[in-house]
Amino acid sequence: xxxxLTIEDLHVSVDGQPILKGLNLTVAAGEIHAIMxxxxxxxxxxxxxxxxxxxxxxxxxxxxYRDQNLLDMLPEERARAGLFLAFQYPVEIPGVNNxxxxxxxxxxxxxxxxxxxxxxxxxxxLVKERMAQVEISQEFLHRSVNEGFSGGEKKRNEILQMLMLxxxxxxxxxxxxxxxxxxxxxxxxxxxSLRHPDRSMIVVTHYQRLLELIVPxxxxxxxNGQIVKSGDKELARELxxxxxxxxxxxxxxxxT
Amino acid sequence: xxxxxxxxxxxxxxAVDAQRKxxxxxxxxxxxxxxxxxxxxxxxxxxLGEIDFRHAVAPPATAKQAAHHDPxxxxxxxxxxxxxxxxxxxxxxxxxxxxxxxxxLETNWTKLSDGFPGHERVFAHPxxxxxxxxxxxxxxxxxxxxxxxxxxxLLEFLQLSDDTLAVQPRLIIELAAxxxxxxxxxxAGQSSATNWTNMVTEIHQSxxxxxxxIHVQEQxxxxxxxxxxxxALKRDAHFSGGYFDLGGKLARNDIEIALDEHGASAxxxxxxxxxxxxHADNHIKIDHRAPNTTSNEYFRGIAGPKSRGVFNGxxxxxxxxxxxxxxxxxxxxxxxxxxxxxxxxxLEIYADDVKCSHGATVGELDEQHLFYLQxxxxxxxxxxxxxxxxxxxxxxxxxxxxxxxxxxSEKIAKRLPQHEKWERLT
Numbered sequence: 001x002x003x004x005l006t007i008e009d010l011h012v013s014v015d016g017q018p019i020l021k022g023l024n025l026t027v028a029a030g031e032i033h034a035i036m037x038x039x040x041x042x043x044x045x046x047x048x049x050x051x052x053x054x055x056x057x058x059x060x061x062x063x064x065y066r067d068q069n070l071l072d073m074l075p076e077e078r079a080r081a082g083l084f085l086a087f088q089y090p091v092e093i094p095g096v097n098n099x100x101x102x103x104x105x106x107x108x109x110x111x112x113x114x115x116x117x118x119x120x121x122x123x124x125x126l127v128k129e130r131m132a133q134v135e136i137s138q139e140f141l142h143r144s145v146n147e148g149f150s151g152g153e154k155k156r157n158e159i160l161q162m163l164m165l166x167x168x169x170x171x172x173x174x175x176x177x178x179x180x181x182x183x184x185x186x187x188x189x190x191x192x193s194l195r196h197p198d199r200s201m202i203v204v205t206h207y208q209r210l211l212e213l214i215v216p217x218x219x220x221x222x223x224n225g226q227i228v229k230s231g232d233k234e235l236a237r238e239l240x241x242x243x244x245x246x247x248x249x250x251x252x253x254x255x256t
Numbered sequence: 257x258x259x260x261x262x263x264x265x266x267x268x269x270x271a272v273d274a275q276r277k278x279x280x281x282x283x284x285x286x287x288x289x290x291x292x293x294x295x296x297x298x299x300x301x302x303x304l305g306e307i308d309f310r311h312a313v314a315p316p317a318t319a320k321q322a323a324h325h326d327p328x329x330x331x332x333x334x335x336x337x338x339x340x341x342x343x344x345x346x347x348x349x350x351x352x353x354x355x356x357x358x359x360x361l362e363t364n365w366t367k368l369s370d371g372f373p374g375h376e377r378v379f380a381h382p383x384x385x386x387x388x389x390x391x392x393x394x395x396x397x398x399x400x401x402x403x404x405x406x407x408x409x410l411l412e413f414l415q416l417s418d419d420t421l422a423v424q425p426r427l428i429i430e431l432a433a434x435x436x437x438x439x440x441x442x443x444a445g446q447s448s449a450t451n452w453t454n455m456v457t458e459i460h461q462s463x464x465x466x467x468x469x470i471h472v473q474e475q476x477x478x479x480x481x482x483x484x485x486x487x488a489l490k491r492d493a494h495f496s497g498g499y500f501d502l503g504g505k506l507a508r509n510d511i512e513i514a515l516d517e518h519g520a521s522a523x524x525x526x527x528x529x530x531x532x533x534x535h536a537d538n539h540i541k542i543d544h545r546a547p548n549t550t551s552n553e554y555f556r557g558i559a560g561p562k563s564r565g566v567f568n569g570x571x572x573x574x575x576x577x578x579x580x581x582x583x584x585x586x587x588x589x590x591x592x593x594x595x596x597x598x599x600x601x602x603l604e605i606y607a608d609d610v611k612c613s614h615g616a617t618v619g620e621l622d623e624q625h626l627f628y629l630q631x632x633x634x635x636x637x638x639x640x641x642x643x644x645x646x647x648x649x650x651x652x653x654x655x656x657x658x659x660x661x662x663x664x665s666e667k668i669a670k671r672l673p674q675h676e677k678w679e680r681l682t
Contacts, residue, residue, distance in 0.1 A: 051631050079633035087631075091624045095646030099633065103643070106682035108633035144650075145628075155376070161632065 002029045003064070004169055004200040005050075012042075012134035019045045021225035023061070027169075030197040032210055034236060035204045037222035044088055044205045046222070047173040050202075051085035052078050065169065079105075080112035082168030086158040086175045093145040098157070101145050102127060102164050105158045109165060130163040134190050142205075152183040159190040163172055166194065171202045176210040188213030208240035219248050259283075262311060262390050262422065271371035271449075279379060279388035289382045293451065298566045298598055299508050299537040304452055304480060310420035311392055312341030316416050323413055325444050326667070328472065329659040333407030333438075338393055339414045341423040351407060356410055357437075361394045361426065368396070373428060374458030377486045383510060384484050387424045387456040397439060399430040399465070399597035407659070408438040413453065414445040414601050415475060421449070427457040427565075430464035431493075433438040438468040440660070443475050444503075452480045459487035459495065463517070466494045470660065474667065476502040477532060482508040489513070489520035498537070498655060499526035499555075500664060502671045507536040515542065515549035523552040527651040528567075529671050531560035531591070541570045544577040544607075551581075556651045557588040558644060559595035569614070577607045584614040587649050589621065591673070621647075638677035645669050645678070 011022040019042045027033050037043050049056050050063070052075030063070040065083060069182040073081065093101075106126075109118045118126070131138060134156045147152050157176050168190055175187055189215050191201065203214055211219070211233060219235040220227045221244070229235070229247055239247070263280050266273075288305050289296040316339075334354040337347035352359055359367055378384035391432075399405060413425060429439060444451055453475065461467060473481050481504040487495050501507040513522045528536035542551045557565040567586045588597040601614035608614040621643050629639035648668045655661040669675045 042377060051627075053627055070341065075630035076633050076635045076639075079631055085631055087628070091622075091628050093625050093646065095648075096629075100642070100678075100682045101486035101629070104629075104638075104678060105632035107681040108635070108638075112633070117681070139342070144646075165632070190677050216298070217621060 003027070004029045005029075006062075006064040008062045010049075010063060011059040012045055013057045013059055014045070014055065018059075018061045020227055023222075023226055025220065025227060027200045027202060029200055031217040032195070032201045032203060032214060034078040034216040035202060035222050036206065036219060036236065036239055041222045043222050043223045044049040044173055045173050045206055046077045046244060047085055047088070050083065050171055051075060066071070076108065080109045084162050084165055084167035084170045086155075086162055086170065088144050088173040089176065092147045092149075092160055094147050096145050097142055098145055099141040100126070102161065105161065106164055127164065130160055133163060133193065135186050136160055145246045152180065155179060156183060156186060159187050163190055165196065168198065169200050169202070170194070171204070173204045174206065176205055176207060184210065184213065198227050211236045223247065259309070259390070262309060265339050266390065266392050267365050269365050269369050269371070270554070272365065272368050275371045275375050275379075283385045283389050286382065286385070288386075290484070295539060298564070299481065299506070301480065301506065301508065307420055307450065309420055309452065309537070311390070312421060313417045313419050315339035315342065315344055317587045326410070326474075326661050327412065327438060328410060328442055329442070330408050330410045331657075331659060333409055335412065336360055336395055336408045337412050337414065338425065340417045340577040341393060341421050343393055353407075354405065354409060357397060357399055357405065359396045359398075359601070361396065362505045363530065366397055372426065373430070373460060374488070375461045375487055377488070377512065378456055378458060378484065378617040381452055381484055381510065381512070382454055383482050384665065386427060387454055387484070390422065391424040391426040391456070393423070394428070396428045396430075397437070398430045399432060399435040399437045401435060403432070403435045405437040408440050408660075410440045410442065412442045412444065413455075415447040415449070415451045415453070415479065416445045417447060418449045420451065422452045422454070425455045427455065429457065429467065429469070430460045431462060431467055432435070433462040434464040435462075436466040438657070439472045440472070442472045443481060445476065445539070447476045448478050449476070450478050450480070451475070455483040457483070457485045459485065461487065461489045461493040461495060463491040463493060468496045469501065470655070472508055472664065472667070473501045473647070474576075476503065477505055477534070479504045480506045484512070486508045486512045487514065487522070489515050489522065491517040491585070492519040494520070495522040495523070496654065497524045499528075500523070500602055500668070501526070501528040501536045501538075502667060504536075505534060509536075509538045511538070511540045513551070515544050515546060515551065517546045519548050520546065521550035523554075523654060525554040525559070525651050525654045527556045527648040528565055529558050529648060529668065529669060530563035530565050531558065531673065535564050537566035541572070542582065542583065544571070544573045544580045547576065547578045548581065549577060549580045551583070553584040553586075554651060555586050556587070556648050558599050558648055558672070559588070559590055559592075559597050559617045560590040562594045563597070565597040567597070567599040567616070568602070569600070570604070571612065572631055573605040573607050573610050573612070575606040580607065581611040583612075586616040587647075588618040589644065590618065591644065632682070634678065635662065637674055638681065641672065641674035642678040645675060648672070
């Protein structure tokens with residue numbers, strides 16, 4: 001199977017403090033991978049590094065995205081090449097309305113691919129359809145990005161952006177945290193609607209409940225900056241029942 | 257002083273003439289303010305005293321006029337046009353329903369048979385002195401009791417001459433009890449001359465009246481623009497004032513609001529954008545003279561290379577003005593190492609049961625915002641330009657008239673560096 005993303009021996013520090021310590025991961029096209037793990041294990045760092053946040057110091061390792069060296073690319077180049085991060089904490093941007101952002105994002109990607117820019121009519125058709133899908137009212141289009149949105153609305157807005165951009169690789173950073181059952185169903189519905197043999201997803205989460213709705217092909221446990229255990233969806237259930245301590249204990253018992 | 261020559265053959269009434277004479281004599285003694293005056297420590301205009309100004313020159317052909325002007329939408333209201341220091345009736349339209357309300361001074365000095373109604377307040381201000389001494393154009397807008405003017409009244413002042421003009425417009429707005437109106441003043445025209453416009457707007461609001469007043473200044477980059485707004489509000493009157501200083505080499509905006517009676521309220525908002533080696537200074541004074549009065553200020557400044565912005569917001573709560581509320585925000589953005597913005601909130605409180613808050617920031621764009629936009633495929637330059645625009649644009653949230661808000665938003669966008677980078681995508 002064709003690899004979408006390959007991470008090899010990735011080491012990342014923040015303020016001189018190592019966070020990722022030799023992480024390896026391969027995601028094939030069409031697969032959904034879940035990354036679980038205790039707080040502070042490096043899950044969000046991984047998501048931010050993939051999107052290109054500058055505050056992280058990559059001390060060694062390689063990340064290959066669709067045959068390109070991802071770490072050499074600017075955040076905007078990554079986005080235009082089809083990588084999308086749904087933020088754990090989407091920022092509020094006063095004065096930039098949602099319609100501007102969505103249209104600029106769609107057009108930036110189209111322009112980079114030599115495609116014609118979206119016209120006003122086509123854009124409205126598309127955005128109305130996608131907004132209905134994530135149950136966001138149309139008045140949100142003319143409001144500033146995330147300003148005054150509830151936690152759940154912010155997360156649904158991330159999914160709306162993802163649906164508009166139709167990324168090849170989506171990274172969802174704890175998109176389920178703070179969501180009620182209904183919002184969780186909407187978010188999962190959005191993600192599942194994008195499932196495609198040429199598209200991959202990395203779902204970072206603490207909770208198994210999301211993975212009941214978005215069924216992953218692989219589940220990985222990230223602890224202390226490394227992937228320490230991988231399995232299929234059953235691993236998520238086991239983690240939910242037994243907690244991360246079980247993995248730690250198991251690891252400690254394994255002779256190195 | 258070079259101004260002597262301007263003080264002759266001026267129009268008016270006998271009462272206006274007397275006020276002029278007082279103002280002229282006092283001005284000749286006091287001169288223009290200098291940086292030794294605390295209120296003028298950042299802004300130097302005394303060199304204007306050396307320039308040999310003229311009041312007005314003939315307007316150019318209308319085609320040239322149109323080419324130099326980006327008019328504001330007025331939704332079929334009235335428009336008074338003044339070109340090169342003179343009223344231009346041929347370019348003006350007064351809506352049928354406004355005929356009894358809107359009076360160009362040129363043919364209506366008789367309306368001032370008792371002199372300028374706001375003389376006392378205006379006289380106390382150095383810019384007001386100059387205007388009173390030399391004004392020879394402007395308008396009187398009088399809205400009768402219980403009357404609601406639902407289409408805006410626009411006054412446009414165009415500078416299209418290469419002569420050095422000192423244009424001193426005087427605008428008098430009187431709202432009788434429970435009336436309402438919207439007045440927009442636009443100063444435009446890309447003249448390269450070292451013009452000086454010095455406008456005084458005096459506002460008199462009776463009980464329960466509501467005024468929306470929008471000032472848009474987009475003069476040429478050699479021009480000096482100074483203006484003084486004084487407003488006095490009676491019981492439950494409401495003033496909403498928006499100030500957008502986009503052009504001019506030097507702009508100075510003085511706003512003095514007196515909340516004279518119970519329940520009066522004022523909101524002041526705006527943006528100043530000294531971007532191209534420009535200077536923009538705002539001095540606001542709000543007097544809470546009565547209980548239960550409310551004021552809210554929200555200003556955004558953006559300074560570019562070798563440019564400077566000033567925001568000075570003073571709120572005075574007088575002794576018996578209990579249960580008042582005063583809020584002030586001044587947020588500023590520096591686009592370059594050589595940009596400077598000085599912001600200073602001042603509170604003087606002599607009452608004990610008040611709710612006052614103020615916040616002032618001077619900074620750069622938020623890196624989190626930048627990363628968010630980049631992560632959506634927008635390149636760094638475009639993202640910076642969009643965020644800079646957004647920063648100024650949020651000052652338009654107070655404007656209810658959507659067409660006006662859109663027009664102002666476009667004017668703001670055009671002033672900012674690299675705006676085409678993101679506009680191309682939206």
